[in-house]
Amino acid sequence: xxxxxxxxxxxxxxxxxxxxxxxxxxxxxxxxxxxxxxxxxxxxxxxxxxxxxxxxxxxxxxxxxxxxxxxxxxxxxxxxxxxxxxxxxxxxxxxxxxxxxxxxxxxxxxxxxxxxxxxxxxxxxxxxxxxxxxxxxxxxxxxxxxxxxxxxxxxxxxxxxxxxxxxxxxxxxxxxxxxxxxxxxxxxxxxxxxxxxxxxxxxxxxxxxxxxxxxxxxxxxxxxxxxxxxxxxxxxxxxxxxxxxxxxxxxxxxxxxxxxxxxxxxxxxxxxxxxxxxxxxxxxxxxxxxxxxxxxxxxxxxxxxxxxxxxxxxxxxxxxxxxxxxxxxxxxxxxxxxxxxxxxxxxxxxxxxxxxxxxxxxxxxxxxxxxxxxxxxxxxxxxxxxxxxxxxxxxxxxxxxxxxxxxxxxxxxxxxxxxxxxxxxxxxxxxxxxxxxxxxxxxxxxxxxxxxxxxxxxxxxxxxxxxxxxxxxxxxxxxxxxxxxxxxxxxxxxxxxxxxxxxxxxxxxxxxxxxxxxxxxxxxxxxxxxxxxxxxxxxxxxxxxxxxxxxxxxxxxxxxxxxxxxxxxxxxxx
Amino acid sequence: xxxxxxxxxxxxxxxxxxxxxxxxxxxxxxxxxxxxxxxxxxxxxxxxxxxxxxxxxxxxxxxxxxxxxxxxxxxxxxxxxxxxxxxxxxxxxxxxxxxxxxxxxxxxxxxxxxxxxxxxxxxxxxxxxxxxxxxxxxxxxxxxxxxxxxxxxxxxxxxxxxxxxxxxxxxxxxxxxxxxxxxxxxxxxxxxxxxxxxxxxxxxxxxxxxxxxxxxxxxxxxxxxxxxxxxxxxxxxxxxxxxxxxxxxxxxxxxxxxxxxxxxxxxxxxxxxxxxxxxxxxxxxxxxxxxxxxxxxxxxxxxxxxxxxxxxxxxxxxxxxxxxxxxxxxxxxxxxxxxxxxxxxxxxxxxxxxxxxxxxxxxxxxxxxx
Numbered sequence: 006x007x008x009x010x011x012x013x014x015x016x017x018x019x020x021x022x023x024x025x026x027x028x029x030x031x032x033x034x035x036x037x038x039x040x041x042x043x044x045x046x047x048x049x050x051x052x053x054x055x056x057x058x059x060x061x062x063x064x065x066x067x068x069x070x071x072x073x074x075x076x077x078x079x080x081x082x083x084x085x086x087x088x089x090x091x092x093x094x095x096x097x098x099x100x101x102x103x104x105x106x107x108x109x110x111x112x113x114x115x116x117x118x119x120x121x122x123x124x125x126x127x128x129x130x131x132x133x134x135x136x137x138x139x140x141x142x143x144x145x146x147x148x149x150x151x152x153x154x155x156x157x158x159x160x161x162x163x164x165x166x167x168x169x170x171x172x173x174x175x176x177x178x179x180x181x182x183x184x185x186x187x188x189x190x191x192x193x194x195x196x197x198x199x200x201x202x203x204x205x206x207x208x209x210x211x212x213x214x215x216x217x218x219x220x221x222x223x224x225x226x227x228x229x230x231x232x233x234x235x236x237x238x239x240x241x242x243x244x245x246x247x248x249x250x251x252x253x254x255x256x257x258x259x260x261x262x263x264x265x266x267x268x269x270x271x272x273x274x275x276x277x278x279x280x281x282x283x284x285x286x287x288x289x290x291x292x293x294x295x296x297x298x299x300x301x302x303x304x305x306x307x308x309x310x311x312x313x314x315x316x317x318x319x320x321x322x323x324x325x326x327x328x329x330x331x332x333x334x335x336x337x338x339x340x341x342x343x344x345x346x347x348x349x350x351x352x353x354x355x356x357x358x359x360x361x362x363x364x365x366x367x368x369x370x371x372x373x374x375x376x377x378x379x380x381x382x383x384x385x386x387x388x389x390x391x392x393x394x395x396x397x398x399x400x401x402x403x404x405x406x407x408x409x410x411x412x413x414x415x416x417x418x419x420x421x422x423x424x425x426x427x428x429x430x431x432x433x434x435x436x437x438x439x440x441x442x443x444x445x446x447x448x449x450x451x452x453x454x455x456x457x458x459x460x461x462x463x464x465x466x467x468x469x470x471x472x473x474x475x476x477x478x479x480x481x482x483x484x485x486x487x488x489x490x491x492x493x494x495x496x497x498x499x500x501x502x503x504x505x506x507x508x509x510x511x512x513x514x515x516x517x518x519x520x521x522x523x524x525x526x527x528x529x530x531x532x533x534x535x536x537x538x539x540x541x542x543x544x545x546x547x548x549x550x551x552x553x554x555x556x557x558x559x560x561x562x563x564x565x566x567x568x569x570x571x572x573x574x575x576x577x578x579x
Numbered sequence: 580x581x582x583x584x585x586x587x588x589x590x591x592x593x594x595x596x597x598x599x600x601x602x603x604x605x606x607x608x609x610x611x612x613x614x615x616x617x618x619x620x621x622x623x624x625x626x627x628x629x630x631x632x633x634x635x636x637x638x639x640x641x642x643x644x645x646x647x648x649x650x651x652x653x654x655x656x657x658x659x660x661x662x663x664x665x666x667x668x669x670x671x672x673x674x675x676x677x678x679x680x681x682x683x684x685x686x687x688x689x690x691x692x693x694x695x696x697x698x699x700x701x702x703x704x705x706x707x708x709x710x711x712x713x714x715x716x717x718x719x720x721x722x723x724x725x726x727x728x729x730x731x732x733x734x735x736x737x738x739x740x741x742x743x744x745x746x747x748x749x750x751x752x753x754x755x756x757x758x759x760x761x762x763x764x765x766x767x768x769x770x771x772x773x774x775x776x777x778x779x780x781x782x783x784x785x786x787x788x789x790x791x792x793x794x795x796x797x798x799x800x801x802x803x804x805x806x807x808x809x810x811x812x813x814x815x816x817x818x819x820x821x822x823x824x825x826x827x828x829x830x831x832x833x834x835x836x837x838x839x840x841x842x843x844x845x846x847x848x849x850x851x852x853x854x855x856x857x858x859x860x861x862x863x864x865x866x867x868x869x870x871x872x873x874x875x876x877x878x879x880x881x882x883x884x885x886x887x888x889x890x891x892x893x894x895x896x897x898x899x900x901x902x903x904x905x906x907x908x909x910x911x912x913x914x915x916x917x918x919x920x921x922x923x924x925x926x927x928x929x930x931x932x933x934x935x936x937x938x939x940x941x942x943x944x945x946x947x948x949x
Contacts, residue, residue, distance in 0.1 A: 194673035197634055200660045201667040202687035202737065208663075212686075216677050 051272025095173025100180025136336030163247030235424030325466020396462030469503030633660030708770030
């Protein structure tokens with residue numbers, strides 16, 4: 006047996022135990038620094054009483070022990086539950102109806118529903134809620150019309166029913182898109198086999214289509230429930246005015262509306278929400294995986310056949326148009342109307358005569374509004390530009406199962422359990438307790454938002470990397486390239502379209518957000534969504550409307566670009 | 580049993596050109612027969628099958644099953660697919676994942692129009708179908724927990740439980756691995772003969788078609804090229820396409836020496852000499868024609884062993900040989916620089932560079948249209 010010399014002539018020979026690469030370590034550290042402090046401060050705040058300046062005082066478990074016995078908490082919880090179930094149901098029913106009409110019938114002009122969904126992505130939630138309050142408020146045109154038709158019946162929008170209605174409507178576009186892609190992905194063979202077995206179209210729909218779609222619908226229902234549970238805009242704008250508190254607004258009230266801020270209470274509520282949402286997300290993951298089992302695997306199937314409605318297809322188109330009008334058209338119209346008024350008033354003949362462009366002039370001209378628009382564009386661009394490359398790298402390392410990369414995946418996805426308002430509160434705690442004065446700056450909002458949108462970037466990047474066959478990278482390393490060169494020259498170019506699409510998606514999400522930046526903005530860092538909220542609180546409806554319309558116009562363009570790119574890349578929206 | 584007459588289906592691409600589809604296909608299928616539609620992808624075989632099933636609506640033609648008209652283009656009549664007495668096995672099997680094995684097979688029995696079955700009747704029929712495909716002990720298993728072969732058998736049971744007049748199979752073996760494919764091939768043939776059901780089988784695999792069918796219809800470019808029994812198709816291809824598509828063949832060019840009457844032997848003049856060839860169709864003298872001979876119908880022996888007056892003789896040099904187990908395949912270069920493939924029993928041992936005499940066995944040299 007010959008003895009081989011240890012100093013081998015081939016450079017690069019090393020022991021094969023894979024050590025954690027430097028890249029993974031660096032990325033993990035960055036993520037730890039970004040994700041852990043908010044969580045830590047939140048936990049700390051929930052078990053300490055706080056001083057006037059926000060620093061921590063004494064350790065106490067009082068906030069938690071007080072939770073279960075506090076009537077406020079239980080009422081909040083009950084309200085949140087009813088509100089979530091109600092709005093999730095409305096969102097699913099209308100969204101599914103649209104999806105079925107568009108994907109499974111031959112209703113003419115049905116593709117217009119996608120245009121509606123595109124426009125809705127451009128509308129900030131705040132604006133949407135305000136629109137509905139204008140329509141259904143005490144002096145709103147719909148309320149008046151309804152009163153006329155029913156002889157005096159008035160609907161109080163500032164009620165839990167009103168909250169359910171508005172939030173439910175806001176879910177419809179996304180639910181429509183998601184159900185659409187589910188319906189599109191089912192293999193037609195399942196239904197064709199049913200019809201070849203003698204079942205007519207109606208029987209096939211009940212016994213096959215619906216049954217097989219049920220897991221997907223349930224997953225969507227759960228997702229809507231989770232979103233409603235953590236939503237803030239509707240409860241803040243509608244609920245508080247009607248004296249209805251949900252968990253998220255309770256947190257906000259404790260952090261902002263009382264003096265001194267009761268971070269302890271806010272923290273306790275937040276921790277409860279975090280735990281609850283984590284459990285819900287776990288079940289959502291399981292349900293979603295179960296739903297995937299029912300999708301077509303071979304990919305060779307025909308597109309599902311459309312139901313020929315005959316003369317009824319115009320009725321279907323009418324129904325679709327009605328839903329779209331209610332969900333998107335009507336709110337936009339009232340905002341347009343309001344933006345052209347010198348001061349807000351009821352919708353009547355006289356008000357039409359008063360149309361003016363002065364609100365638009367105010368917004369476009371130099372000043373506070375213009376600065377706000379610019380800030381928001383900077384925010385969106387910065388957040389997207391930070392999140393996308395970072396998550397692309399993390400996702401690649403995680404998908405290729407590099408040692409330790411699973412931690413990157415977990416850390417980057419962790420922010421998902423934080424409702425935006427809680428994330429805002431948590432970062433508020435962090436920034437206030439830091440020695441540098443970054444609280445209130447645009448930079449601080451960018452940082453907090455970037456952390457908040459890491460999960461979205463990860464999901465997008467994850468599925469993007471999964472689509473790149475390992476063969477392509479292995480061919481690169483077999484040709485002599487290092488891991489870094491392979492990532493730069495093979496993976497990045499292949500991910501490019503996915504990353505561009507993700508960039509636009511994160512951009513759109515970041516600029517719509519209100520609850521996350523709400524507690525973090527300061528004088529120099531005003532943002533569109535937060536300003537719209539403030540304007541509403543101040544009663545400046547007309548300026549709000551003009552700013553909103555301009556913003557919707559700009560974002561529709563971005564949204565259209567996103568849709569075109571995403572369709573090219575053939576990826577579902579979420 | 581089934582008559583398809585001048586069936587037409589037009590597909591247009593995005594630019595408006597005709598793409599795929601079928602153009603005027605006619606054939607009939609006898610009762611109890613296993614009839615195969617064979618052809619390369621895009622030839623129209625699946626479109627034809629789906630038109631018979633009722634999953635596609637043709638543009639023209641007539642489809643009749645027994646005494647029932649299923650489709651009549653001229654009179655704009657179409658029977659919906661769920662009212663046709665046809666069972667179908669899909670390429671992806673389409674086993675419903677949310678039901679168990681028993682329910683999958685019982686499903687078609689729930690939609691009987693004419694008579695209502697009692698529960699015990701239904702159970703009996705389902706179990707009989709499951710037994711015939713060998714899945715009786717899996718009756719309560721969830722459909723998602725079946726292997727590929729089991730899913731396929733389940734699809735067959737489901738298609739046959741109603742005892743339909745016609746069974747359609749859309750490339751049922753293409754998703755299986757080689758060994759399973761052979762097993763299922765004989766299973767399908769056995770089931771078809773036991774049930775005695777008229778069957779139409781679609782495939783692009785010519786060995787499947789040869790092994791299973793009573794008759795084969797070869798399709799290419801949206802049209803029917805030749806119909807016949809496997810032996811007829813193999814021994815007497817009418818076109819170069821069929822000769823090439825089924826098995827391996829050698830194609831040569833030449834000119835017809837004298838006027839030929841259909842069905843007779845005639846002479847061809849080619850750069851390699853004069854050959855005696857079988858003609859299925861009449862041909863005029865001087866016409867350029869392609870003629871075909873299968874590799875196993877060429878005799879090969881060392882140069883000089885064949886008398887020079889032997890008809891259909893060619894000299895050549897062995898260029899290459901490939902050992903395939905049951906045969907040895909030789910590539911022989913002939914004076915016109917063309918290559919002929921010859922298949923012999925492996926015991927024959929000629930090596931590269933040997934000079935050999937080839938004899939194209941008379942009776943097997945066939946003139947084909949281009």
